[in-house]
Amino acid sequence: MKQKIKNALISVSDKTELTPILKILKKFNIKILSSGGTYKSIKKSGYDCLEISEYTGFKEMLDGRVKTLHPKIHAGILHDRSNRKHKSEMNKEKFPSIDLIVVNFYPFQKTVTNSKSQRKIIESIDIGGPAMVRAAAKNFKNVTIITDKNDYKDLINEIKKNKGKTTLKFREIMSSKAFGLTAYYDAMVAAWFNQNLKVKFPQRKIIFGKKLQNLRYGENPHQQSSIYSTNFNDNEIGLKKISGKDLSYNNYNDIFSGLDILSSIKKTPTTVIIKHANPCGVSSNKSSMISFKNAFASDPLSAFGGIVACNFKINKAIAYEIDKTFFEVILATSFDVNALRILKRKKNLRIIDISNFKETSNSSIKLFNGSFLLQDKDNIIFNKKNLKFVTKNKPSKKEIEEIKFAFNICKFVKSNAIVLTNNFSTIGIGAGQPSRLDSCKIATQKAKLFQPNKLKNAIAASDAFFPFADGIKTLIKSGVKTIVQPGGSIRDKEVVEAANKANIKMILTGTRHFNH
């Protein structure tokens, strides 16, 4: 049902773009209530406006903490226009109806982002605004609630088209957005409290997202999809596109895998190549060029059509090297002008600057049907103090650095995972198999196919213990000389014996890294 607007209440912290609304309200003789800065701004624009305190007869108090929390305002919003009892109560109290609310909140998220003062942050939690928004949104049968500047245009068109009225459908849609906003706002406030209190698993966990973009489609063309930001400051996720087509769902998914790995390796120049969300090549090297070449050499066939993530500047020479293969996305901390010129020749290639990307989140979530699993991110590799050198042969201090590299990469490969490395570069990755032996076979087959010479003296990392000795025998046979694994199997003894027999080094970490 169309509903005539007689009175509107406007209270906004962002005062821009109000004039077209004031104009249309005036045109249809709609009275405006307001207070504080919004009141002044409306008057300044030359429109009539009544102060809320004058309207309620109650002077605002407590530095504005209490002004709209008044029966005359809330009854004006909440009464059912088709209910006789409500109408007679309203008449008795001489409360007019308030039919349009335009509100945006104190920007809590901005305060959190910009201030470290707890007092200021708490002060910026809006109480009166959400109360009005919720009241209006509940009573959408009668009231129009606008909470987003992007809806001003639609509101104006709606009032114009319906001659001072709005349609039920419009009001319902605006209400859905209003409750989305109040939920989002309080989810941020709750997250801030939990952060301060170091509560990681609150009784009620709310994940809030603001839409950044609709994607062309999801993982497959018949699935719709959007990407959301869960940051306090709304829309920064630290990916700046310099060139190329829009990112797809699968691009983002691969990028996330790539950035996750990259964030775990701080200093050395490192290249990560991702295909189907699994790494197919990772290499760290003082030389950026060698890091790219070695990452690529790990599985040049699978790298085709993958994404490349680098924690270094792409120069001209590396750009030429990258240009030889078809990749979907290149991510790097920076690109020199000549490199960009080369890479931009491929119009579709997405080039992304990740210099603003920061690893912040400390938890992961798995949603299924009516539930979700929340857990800490797996942020540990191993504690050097807890390493057990269980074979006669022990690694040197220097070797332990590469053992750490191999075990770290293994953490990011879908379980069961086996990763073979040589000189801080993967040479074979066995991913996602239900049996560890199968992952051993896949990893060694890859290495044999592409870089058989590097298998000699290679390091193998396993994300969980070896239930039998068969897996490590496969590794040893291929040339592996060092194996790092969590340990903890009832057959550890048997496994260590096999390692000793082959005269290789085995290190137990005590930390498992399943990743599904």
Added chain:
Amino acid sequence: MKQKIKNALISVSDKTELTPILKILKKFNIKILSSGGTYKSIKKSGYDCLEISEYTGFKEMLDGRVKTLHPKIHAGILHDRSNRKHKSEMNKEKFPSIDLIVVNFYPFQKTVTNSKSQRKIIESIDIGGPAMVRAAAKNFKNVTIITDKNDYKDLINEIKKNKGKTTLKFREIMSSKAFGLTAYYDAMVAAWFNQNLKVKFPQRKIIFGKKLQNLRYGENPHQQSSIYSTNFNDNEIGLKKISGKDLSYNNYNDIFSGLDILSSIKKTPTTVIIKHANPCGVSSNKSSMISFKNAFASDPLSAFGGIVACNFKINKAIAYEIDKTFFEVILATSFDVNALRILKRKKNLRIIDISNFKETSNSSIKLFNGSFLLQDKDNIIFNKKNLKFVTKNKPSKKEIEEIKFAFNICKFVKSNAIVLTNNFSTIGIGAGQPSRLDSCKIATQKAKLFQPNKLKNAIAASDAFFPFADGIKTLIKSGVKTIVQPGGSIRDKEVVEAANKANIKMILTGTRHFNH
């Protein structure tokens, strides 16, 4: 800082277990404000209590829609007790302070679960309650807010211990819970609106969870974890444990994979065996026993330690069969008494009744750092009308049913996925490889190892097109006679030619099923 409580406001929809609170408030001479049902209940228990309308001097109106939305209440909560200006304003208005709020909301979620009346559901959206809760939670420096019956005991101890006062720490924790609740509540309301409006990707997407249980640990022992319910009715996720240890993170993760597959196959008795979140055996058969045996035969090595999900009743004979192997979890729609007796002998085996499980969610989410990807679930297999029979040899109608079975299972295997089936049972699964050829090799190697005789005339399903003919040649060589795949490669012609040359059947579906 400890804060003395002078006045308390109690307004609860669940009136049980209030008496101990009333007792302690009385002991410390704390005055109680209340209204409606809570007021009556307090008086009936024999305690003093002042009606809110009497307190404010404003008669509640609009069937209770407006009663606490009053300056005297909100200023009483919101004023800063250490601020002179606030204090003098409060004195001037003769507004006492309200220092403790005990509120629980109209049970919106229950109304949604139990009623189909839009009017009733909207009526149950609480406006006054959340406004008070948010005001009190904001002003935790001065005010104690209790929103959960489970916190009554702590409140009582706190007041007892501190002689009528509460500590800042306690108030802060209660505030964090309060904002968690208001966010959760509005997230549900927003979800209900979006559901009605068929908005799948709202501008603000809020995922709300109520904690069901802390888990022993997450995917790995060094990760903490909890499971949350995202249902409107709080805590039903449809898994009823009959026997065995608590479920672990990895158990849940595997169970989710198993139920997802099971939900996609409606009628025929089906067994799904999951290991590391991937299926290692799936079989549909009129005979439940054969369905279990065939699912197990698909990869008996990997099945060890896996989870078994069945859409049928487990009888004694099947229980004996299951009992021969070590599984972590058995899920079934029911268990007969004798079957339970057999299965329960293994004390650790988790036995789960899934008769109440319902597939409801229609979207999936991937959270990463400051963002998440939201997409429709992949709920399509293929449209029979769109199938293209591209080889000289065409499948019969009956064969199309098994082609559908194979292609459906493929959808649930991590990409790149190749699934080999024979008689509605998987015989080889190649999962999670960056190259399709590798997945073909893994799938055929599995089948050769465990059931080579079933490779003859087998069906192969691929989740995405074959970029080259090498993969299908591997399949054909192993004995596969029918291949189903989306098609769409620039080399489709070459691929079809290879199929024709080998005299096999190839069907293109037009639907891709990446799953990462």
